[in-house]
Amino acid sequence: MIAFVENNTIFITENQEIVPEGCIAIDVPEGTQLDELEWNGQNLILKSQEQIQAEKLLKSKQEKLKQVSQLFEDTIANGHFFSQALQIEIDCRRNSTKNDLQNVENIIEFLILTNGQGLDVYRGYTNPETNETQYAYNVTLEQLQQVKLEMIQYGLQLYNRKWQLEDAITNAQTLEELNSITVNFENL
Numbered sequence: 041m042i043a044f045v046e047n048n049t050i051f052i053t054e055n056q057e058i059v060p061e062g063c064i065a066i067d068v069p070e071g072t073q074l075d076e077l078e079w080n081g082q083n084l085i086l087k088s089q090e091q092i093q094a095e096k097l098l099k100s101k102q103e104k105l106k107q108v109s110q111l112f113e114d115t116i117a118n119g120h121f122f123s124q125a126l127q128i129e130i131d132c133r134r135n136s137t138k139n140d141l142q143n144v145e146n147i148i149e150f151l152i153l154t155n156g157q158g159l160d161v162y163r164g165y166t167n168p169e170t171n172e173t174q175y176a177y178n179v180t181l182e183q184l185q186q187v188k189l190e191m192i193q194y195g196l197q198l199y200n201r202k203w204q205l206e207d208a209i210t211n212a213q214t215l216e217e218l219n220s221i222t223v224n225f226e227n228l
């Protein structure tokens with residue numbers, strides 16, 4: 041097989057007759073792929089297997105880091121967890137239109153300023169698949185203050201998991217090691 045460069049584009053062919061006269065060409069092993077070749081403007085180079093593996097690892101790391109970032113953003117925007125204080129699943133979302141922690145903080149502030157004792161009903165998480173919403177009744181100020189702490193803790197756990205995943209991905213030395221990293225934000 042022959043690899044050649046024409047107009048700064050690399051081509052691979054088995055037919056020597058189609059290689060234009062005067063262009064730079066090299067013999068390459070059977071099965072060589074375009075991403076195994078490099079044109080530096082003067083020389084056409086067949087990359088070493090180490091270089092190819094390093095580039096594949098780097099590209100895979102970048103893809104996995106992007107996956108972490110996207111899943112993290114989705115989890116932040118649609119987060120929910122089981123509240124020990126209320127004994128129900130509650131939303132813990134943060135995006136441009138919803139901020140459940142801020143809502144709880146505002147309810148707490150309102151109750152404190154008005155000497156309120158609590159809420160008759162606290163609306164929890166709504167499962168998008170079943171459309172079933174969980175509710176807590178007769179929620180006290182103390183329970184809401186505990187919910188606030190639980191929400192803060194949940195957010196910290198999400199960030200810690202994100203940072204752990206990013207560190208593991210960045211420090212992976214092989215594709216096998218990288219592929220063994222499971223990207224999720226479950227069971228925090």
